[in-house]
Amino acid sequence: MAETFDRRITRILADLKIDFPLKTLQKVCLEKLANRLDVFAVLPTGYGKSLLYAILPKLMLEVEDNLQCAIVLVISPLVSLMKDQVANLKKYSVESIFLGEEHDRDTLEHIQEGKFPIVLMSPEAYFSGSWRGLLTSPPYQKFVQSIVIDECHCAEQWGDQFRTDFSRIGELRSIFPKANLLALTATATPKTRKHIAEILCMRNYELVITSCDRPNIMHVSIRAPNTVQDTFYWLCSKIQEQKHETEKCIIYCRNIKTCGILFLYLKENLGAENSYKGTPSARNCYYAMYHHSTSQKNKKIIIETFPKQDSAIRVIIATTAFGMGVNIPDVRVVIHWGAPHTFQSYMQQSGRAGRDGLQSLSVVYFHPTDISKTATDENCKTFCTTQSCRRKYLVQHFTPEDTTCVADLHTCCDICKSSCSCSACPDLHPSCLIIEDNDMVQALTESESRSFRTVTHTQRLSIKRKIEELRKKMISDLNINTSILNIGLLTGLSEKVIEDIVSNVHYIFATEDILTEHVYDEELAQNILNIVEDVLGVEEK
Template identity: 35%
Template sequence: MTSRGTMDALVAAEETLGLSLKEKQKEAVLAVLDGKDVFCALPTGYGKSIIYRILPTAFDYLLGREPGHSIVVCISPLNSLMIDQERNFKSKGIAVECIGEIQKDQGVIKRVISGNVPLVLITPESITTNPLFRGMLLSQKFKEGMVTLVVDEAHCIKTWGDNFRRSFSDLGQLRSSLPKIPVLAVTATATHGTYDVVTKRLAMEDVVIIGLSPCRDNIFLSVKCVTLADFVENIAESVRLNNVNHPKTLVFCRTYTDCNLVYDMFEEKLGSCITFPPGYPNSRKYRIIDLYTQANVDQVKKEILSEFIKENSLIRVITATTAFGMGIDCPDIANVYHWGSPHSMEEYVQEIGRAGRNQMPSYATLIYKKGRSTIDSKMEEYGSNTNKCRRHLLYSTFMFHQESSLESQCKCCDICALTCKCMLCM
């Protein structure tokens, strides 16, 4: 039973910050305020970040503290995600700072370490291997003020923790330093296997599980087998025709090499139409199509992100690695393409979740290449399938799965569309 104190604290925090939380957001906040470890799996676009955005203020009310005294530390997997969230939160009046390798302002670092910033965003590498930030958690200010440890995009603990980024696997060590601090793990995608790995590695106990199916009915699913030239030409034809009115499009590639190949093909196919107005110098100032990878310097990433999220953005197509994927707040992306399959269904659902966050009809298209040895069996089945509903194949292994409620099969996937008998298709 939720105590009256936690409910009052939540209501007061909502009023202070001008927020009105959805049902599952409230459940998660109340559980954390009750001191519980919480595993939260909510679809892309639902608003997972609001949960930890409101926590410092809610704890201030719950514990009777002056505003700004409660501290939430959020571990985030990508610098690009932290940059975007910091910009978004600050625009809404939230006191937040990023620290780690991307933070060069010593004044900001000093304020954070002194416990004067209620919401702190940091990468797993910085919190586990940098003595300055690891020691920060042991300081008297943090022992008194810290109220929650958040792990955003928690599925990365399973996806990346074994080999690619071992610091994700080391996050559980923080529990020994913070034995009484509740842990909130949030993600958009979680199979039962992911839940088991995440809760074990974070040493979570008596976990409260909160979630919804990751299935997004407004995204039409399809798979195609085409050459690079044909794939790019299909998009380039629309760009030439519509230029700055071309629907916002993301093209995910598995490697830097593939990203450059796809981008170079766009340059070849579009010629002078790669800029707007056509024929202007091929510089970022005029470019309709851009390239986003970890190889970009941080300032370039900021410029691309800040432009692309604008409703009237000049950039209409971004070719990207997964560096662009998680948590980016751009609601009006209409098309997500994958040039090659991700390793797993979880990765694919994460990445297609960039589409249609404004609830408008959107499209997720996998350009499938047979014979890739780096994808798991479920992803291979999804790509090679020719007779089963793609939506069912994609989402049936996830926690909280429910079958789609779409009335017309033609809105589901390319397989179901073949047999649709709705009024539009007959």
């Protein structure tokens, strides 16, 4: 009796010492590939797309009769990505080779004889390099069973002008007419998928797709202040207080200049005493900068150090040069300082957060100039400025076939959190407590008639907690069942009201500053003022 596909996969996983089950859509992809079909897989970041081609060589050996060996050719956009994949494949005892660096004579002979089951290369390595003859040699013509295009959205993004060899990837179909093709990406709209399929000559393919939603990532968009100080004072405070225990954060800047501005701000305000874990060095600094002009030495330090759980480097200030192919499971916050150039870029980069499945955050600090028609696309502008759910907008744009969203209101997006009235809402992250641009302009223009003071993110969090404790006491004193009532209406302290108070606490000196603007009960206003004075101290206007 023929062995079932599930049993075959179970046995292959055991052979590769993979001690966890495949996800449903991983199995769907592999079963279709085993049936010699082309597959276009659109799966969320962190879903485990690279595991598919780790399994493919053994799977093809199983399904093809009289096959001595099976080679899977992987086309990948970045050297760092390919090197990372070679290292990851070793964990599964899968031999692989990256064609793009110097090899010794023995390794070259093994490559030429087709002894590596997975061969990774860039389009340029084949079309513009010296490896073209290799792929037309008898071993490769006989044994290449599948072609994988990793990060296949690059074929559309880069193929026209930037890296034109991407537009020629479809030529591989004529060189390996019997090989099936697997296209992998996390971000491709229906229109983009159609274009990519044309470039790759995928006329008949099986689409495997699921909602692009990552429930553990909360999406926030804030119109940012005008200065780096007003935007990132919270980060300075956080590093100063928590040092090497600061949660990992990637800050994407629109250009190298703004990377430098933010790096210099941290350096000048933290000083050497708050910038290093131990001896001052690039490896021990709590923050680092990564862009195409960063030295290879520093890039290597970042790539080797930042993914480690105990890395001294906690914050990466980067352009889009950082991220693709770098697997860092415990990044808690991704920030875009300035709206991304495209909505697809936002989708890719926000997905760097929370790959370990823990609750994480993606924040956009936008300015009117970087959401203009020439600065970003219309979809990204709408995402940044919409007053409806950002998560739903994102999911409906990228995977309209599956718009499933399962996040709680208070961890969905900033819009949904403001309407959440549950009593279990987590504290706002300090990155979300900055004074928005309009408020800062108002504060500056009203400085003579309306006083305001500096409030740290730690103080804001403390005030928020104390107001929430006040709300709980009010509910307890009422001694009624709150499950059928709106807590915000009952106490006058909805989540939105609390957030407004915390965001504007720099203006609060008296009960008059609280009444009408935030609450309408004098006793409640006095209780809130007592909390503010307890945390900030009594200060005259």
